[in-house]
Amino acid sequence: MGNFQPNCSVTKSGKGQIIPKRQATYPAAASDYFPCKFCFAMYVKSDLWRHHKHCKLRSKEDIATRNVQASSSMLLPTNTVISTGLQTVLQEMNYDNVTQLLKADSLIISLGERMFLKNGEVGPHRADIRNKMRELARLVLTARNIDKDIVFLKYLICPGKFNTVLETVKQVTGFNAVSNRFTVPSTALKLRHSLVKVSCILQGEALRQENLDLKSKAQQFVELIELEWSTHVSSNALKTLYQKKWNTPQILPLSEDIKKLQDHLRNLEIVHKRNLNDQPTQHSWSQLSQVTLTQLILFNHRREGEVSRMELRTYLERSTHCKYDKVWRAFQHLKKNFVRISPE
Template sequence: MYCQGMYIRKELWRHVRRCPCKPENMDLEKPPGRTKVLGLALANESAFCQQISSGVWKLINTMKQDDVASVVRNDLSIIQLAQSLYNRHGQDPTKYEYMRQKLRELGRLLLCLQTQFSIRNLEEAVKPANFQRLVQAVKIVSGFDEEKLSYQTPSLALKLGHSLHKICDIIHCRALTSDNAELIKSTETFQKLYSSKWSEMVSHSALNTLSHAKYNKPSTLPFTEDVQILHQHLKKSGENAFCNLEDNATPQTYAELAKVTLAQVIVFNRRRAGEVSKMHLRGFMERDSTKLHEDVAMGLSKVEQKLCSYFSRVEIIGKRGRKVAILLTPNVVDALTLLASKRDECNVCPANVFLFARPKSLSHYRGRG
């Protein structure tokens, strides 16, 4: 990648660590592993390497390096969609996984188009003549059942529809800038086909599948006894995980305490799992720990005053960018403080901004399986 030398695939990652042509600032970073090195090497070979920002390449290189990633990396339309998503969400690390999922969804679709319909890229796929083949490919990827007229993964069919509409817009803009009259006419015709036929051929069945699944889903209400059992289980698991991490700081013991503590915070606050799991380390460390002001305390009862002094309050970003308050018990604060202090020992990347960070990763633990 740096010296342009020829090396065996299995030995390339070893050479990268000691390559004399490696940039000086690379020495300050953590040495890349085998998977990341292969991703960087493949990205360097891509025909579109110079057309996208380094942030987008980092996003693509952290994907699992398989056939889907190879397809994503070598399709100009998907690359430009990645750049568009990065321009909008690049400043928010919580959206990186969402962006990778969008790219992989299109990669799986294009892989199906290549293997079953001999369509090489998405620019060719959105030609009006290939509209029926594109619909068939979406149905195959989403697991459409011709007899039941239902999808195995209806949400994927809907997501692919939105992504293809965006891809068509990107290709249309590219045609306008290059003054390609034939491509302009082709994308305009596809957009008309999409607006008139896509709902009938794809979206309607997908929405029906989703609505039937929700209608037939039994509603479960937890009994008081169930809540008590869950609370006791989380409390006991949290105490054991705390002791294990305190005695032996490893990525495994760190993960155990992080998962239990995350579950405790979600259950206690009854908040969306996604909101709590994306809590930033900085937000917790800079939480308001000042005592209750006397003027405010005068308007509160003794019980309310006790509660104010007992709980810690952390503000996070909720739905639609709204400010949401999270209450933490003293035991949870102790657990989170221990997690924050053991990050270096447990191989948590310094660049990982999340409180419930995964070791050796820039992502976070999710509040649901």
């Protein structure tokens, strides 16, 4: 810790010299060193995973993370304040120049914080938070190559930089000027919503700071999106999506294939139930849970998220009252075998 505190000061100020645990055999910058989250010693980030395996201060309870560099980078000081919840999301990212930029960009971090407050406790939504933040970070990195005045995302939320934003979006999404088609049309549509969100966040910050000029720029940027985004981006992106759907054949399953799948799932259910009763293990419980989830998804013919995110409490506290008595009486014979759960 005696070396870690000065190293943090050097990293934050950009002045001084890093004190590593071992000197690199090749020229290395201060940004190439990351601290170990167990012993806080500084190692070259490419060798950090090797040290993690044999660190003497690592206990048996410490679970090895997949992205060692991302988790270790969270120990270094940053100019932006990141909550503990969002840090758990960022630790799952691959550490690269995109991750490095979004950690330093306060506006992208603010978007991530707000998304985490809404649905951060749900596992599948964490991937969506990471994707949104990385999309904006890639946008800023590409914009830097077009306009040298761009440093962070805040510099793009300005009516004078709207043309730069349009050009940057086209480069990020692989726009072909000859055919007027996008390589990644879905990203082009998503960036519009993300830019509107960060513009609203910037308006809120401007109101807190009583900065009328910043608030006006953010409002005018949103107005430009409403007026011109459809012509320059959305229309061609939607055309690209529709064209891909036209050329994609729709394959329908045969009835005998569905029957085979249902029979296979029933057999697996019987096997895993027997295994769970005879010798209860985590593996048997996990296999039975996956089979049950698959059966529910197939039976409901709906999205898997509607079933996978349902809690046991929701099932136990389900309503047994039906508002439509005539319909309920028509399906009385189904009541003995099936339970319907719906929000009131």
